[in-house]
Amino acid sequence: xxxxxxxxxxxxxxxxxxxxxxxxxxxxxxxxxxxxxxxxxxxxxxxxxxxxxxxxxxxxxxxxxxxxxxxxxxxxxxxxxxxxxxxxxxxxxxxxxxxxxxxxxxxxxxxxxxxxxxxxxxxxxxxxxxxxxxxxxxxxxxxxxxxxxxxxxxxxxxxxxxxxxxxxxxxxxxxxxxxxxxxxxxxxxxxxxxxxxxxxxxxxxxxxxxxxxxxxxxxxxxxxxxxxxxxxxxxxxxxxxxxxxxxxxxxxxxxxxxxxxxxxxxxxxxxxxxxxxxxxxxxxxxxxxxxxxxxxxxxxxxxxxxxxxxxxxxxxxxxxxxxxxxxxxxxxxxxxxxxxxxxxxxxxxxxxxxxxxxxxxxxxxxxxxxxxxxxxxxxxxxxxxxxxxxxxxxxxxxxxxxxxxxxxxxxxxxxxxxxxxxxxxxxxxxxxxxxxxxxxxxxxxxxxxxxxxxxxxxxxxxxxxxxxxxxxxxxxxxxxxxxxxxxxxxxxxxxxxxxxxxxx
Amino acid sequence: xxxxxxxxxxxxxxxxxxxxxxxxxxxxxxxxxxxxxxxxxxxxxxxxxxxxxxxxxxxxxxxxxxxxxxxxxxxxxxxxxxxxxxxxxxxxxxx
Numbered sequence: 340x341x342x343x344x345x346x347x348x349x350x351x352x353x354x355x356x357x358x359x360x361x362x363x364x365x366x367x368x369x370x371x372x373x374x375x376x377x378x379x380x381x382x383x384x385x386x387x388x389x390x391x392x393x394x395x396x397x398x399x400x401x402x403x404x405x406x407x408x409x410x411x412x413x414x415x416x417x418x419x420x421x422x423x424x425x426x427x428x429x430x431x432x433x434x435x436x437x438x439x440x441x442x443x444x445x446x447x448x449x450x451x452x453x454x455x456x457x458x459x460x461x462x463x464x465x466x467x468x469x470x471x472x473x474x475x476x477x478x479x480x481x482x483x484x485x486x487x488x489x490x491x492x493x494x495x496x497x498x499x500x501x502x503x504x505x506x507x508x509x510x511x512x513x514x515x516x517x518x519x520x521x522x523x524x525x526x527x528x529x530x531x532x533x534x535x536x537x538x539x540x541x542x543x544x545x546x547x548x549x550x551x552x553x554x555x556x557x558x559x560x561x562x563x564x565x566x567x568x569x570x571x572x573x574x575x576x577x578x579x580x581x582x583x584x585x586x587x588x589x590x591x592x593x594x595x596x597x598x599x600x601x602x603x604x605x606x607x608x609x610x611x612x613x614x615x616x617x618x619x620x621x622x623x624x625x626x627x628x629x630x631x632x633x634x635x636x637x638x639x640x641x642x643x644x645x646x647x648x649x650x651x652x653x654x655x656x657x658x659x660x661x662x663x664x665x666x667x668x669x670x671x672x673x674x675x676x677x678x679x680x681x682x683x684x685x686x687x688x689x690x691x692x693x694x695x696x697x698x699x700x701x702x703x704x705x706x707x708x709x710x711x712x713x714x715x716x717x718x719x720x721x722x723x724x725x726x727x728x729x730x731x732x733x734x735x736x737x738x739x740x741x742x743x744x745x746x747x748x749x750x751x752x753x754x755x756x757x758x759x760x761x762x763x764x765x766x767x768x769x770x771x772x773x774x775x776x777x778x779x780x781x782x783x784x785x786x787x788x789x790x791x792x793x794x795x796x797x798x799x800x801x802x803x804x805x806x807x808x809x810x811x812x813x814x815x816x817x818x819x820x821x822x823x824x825x826x827x828x829x830x831x832x833x834x835x836x837x838x839x840x841x842x843x
Numbered sequence: 844x845x846x847x848x849x850x851x852x853x854x855x856x857x858x859x860x861x862x863x864x865x866x867x868x869x870x871x872x873x874x875x876x877x878x879x880x881x882x883x884x885x886x887x888x889x890x891x892x893x894x895x896x897x898x899x900x901x902x903x904x905x906x907x908x909x910x911x912x913x914x915x916x917x918x919x920x921x922x923x924x925x926x927x928x929x930x931x932x933x934x935x936x937x938x
Contacts, residue, residue, distance in 0.1 A: 456921065685924075694934050697933065
């Protein structure tokens with residue numbers, strides 16, 4: 340029996356179909372590995388082993404039925420294609436705890452949802468379940484996805500599997516750690532200001548932030564409604580593309596869901612990057628970036644060139660304004676989205692004699708510090724007398740940032756840039772200084788403000804052995820370009836195959 | 844740009860957040876610093892720039908005004924801290 344948790348999705352799928360091992364055996368192997376690693380890494384808020392095994396058994400039954408009928412290993416006579424089975428049948432996945440999972444506790448990393456059990460699945464989750472996936476559990480996140488390290492989680496801080504004293508990034512830090520430590524082959528995350536890409540970079544895994552509107556936000560506990568995007572993390576571009584194919588696509592239950600067609604991404608093993616114009620934005624390499632991050636990303640760009648891409652320097656002049664713009668818009672939207680948490684319909688309720696005091700006390704007691712800070716910022720920015728100067732102004736500068744991207748994409752097909760100015764920082768490294776934490780997001784925020792897709796993948800390590808990621812950004816709805824280019828890179832490099840040394 | 848304690852208190856009230864004396868003071872300092880940092884946006888001329896409220900591609904989708912079934916009462920009340928068989932139970936709003 341091979342080490343089941345080390346197999347990739349493309350190895351798992353045919354093996355499960357042939358009956359080399361069962362989904363139950365695979366799921367148990369992952370649950371065992373989680374048992375050993377979780378006490379140290381703390382990547383999960385809730386584990387769902389009973390549900391997982393139930394789903395695994397159901398998958399095994401389907402696989403057995405098909406084998407009995409001469410099924411899965413058989414090909415269609417004309418096309419030679421394998422007979423269609425749910426694409427992820429029997430494959431374990433982990434879900435970031437901001438996405439609703441019916442009957443499984445969903446907390447958004449907050450104590451104000453401590454015992455909340457959603458009565459429905461998020462659309463992205465439902466699509467994975469329909470595809471046969473097995474849900475291992477809910478991963479740790481900064482509270483309401485507000486943060487870049489999981490240190491703002493109301494439950495625990497996740498540890499970076501590469502270096503225990505460092506953060507995995509955030510807010511999808513739990514999902515990134517789970518994938519890096521091989522506690523699941525795939526995980527869903529969300530990216531509002533970089534929360535898929537930055538942890539992917541800090542943990543040496545591949546993470547996709549699709550175009551805004553590509554993936555339904557139904558069932559995603561909202562933080563910034565004009566910024567939130569559901570994304571995927573995996574060990575390779577190939578794995579992430581498989582998840583993207585399943586979760587992308589219009590959903591009538593999300594009014595912001597795009598009607599744009601979603602052709603299935605097919606990755607070509609022999610793609611060259613000839614005729615691909617890649618822009619390198621000068622503003623992403625200005626002072627403040629860790630020198631090794633800069634040099635490793637430059638090397639990766641050179642690598643794209645040897646694969647045939649044409650590199651040119653471009654400018655996104657309003658990049659530096661992304662931080663103040665984001666930290667006005669996102670908190671403003673959050674202050675509205677989090678108004679619903681009031682102790683009335685769900686979550687714990689503080690003891691009080693009047694309704695107003697129930698609201699004030701429940702929220703005051705159960706929201707964490709960063710959440711309160713952002714609610715306050717957002718409330719101020721929207722309040723009478725200040726709206727135009729703050730929120731209104733930020734929305735106009737957001738237009739300028741969006742136009743920077745539009746202008747760039749007239750000259751190039753893709754942009755290549757670092758994901759974060761540093762590698763994973765130490766746990767507690769930004770404590771007491773919220774603004775310094777906000778500045779970490781400088782390279783990821785612009786893509787959310789413009790709504791464009793971004794793909795982060797590992798391109799090297801620093802001298803302390805910490806992963807360094809690069810991101811590709813493209814025009815709206817051009818995820819295929821990003822995935823194709825990064826896939827070509829992963830065919831000739833092995834950064835994405837490296838694993839942290841863990842005591843098993 | 845320094846916020847006063849009264850201003851911070853007012854915002855907390857708008858946001859229905861009960862904050863301790865300590866929290867009020869800490870937020871006063873932090874919010875003032877952050878708002879100072881936002882001043883750099885002033886240097887940009889946005890007089891002729893329209894705001895971006897949404898990066899959504901399409902228009903607001905519509906559907907026919909037809910009732911559909913939703914969640915059951917028991918599902919809706921499942922997470923309630925206090926309820927009876929049909930309602931969420933809350934303290935009085937009016938004195």
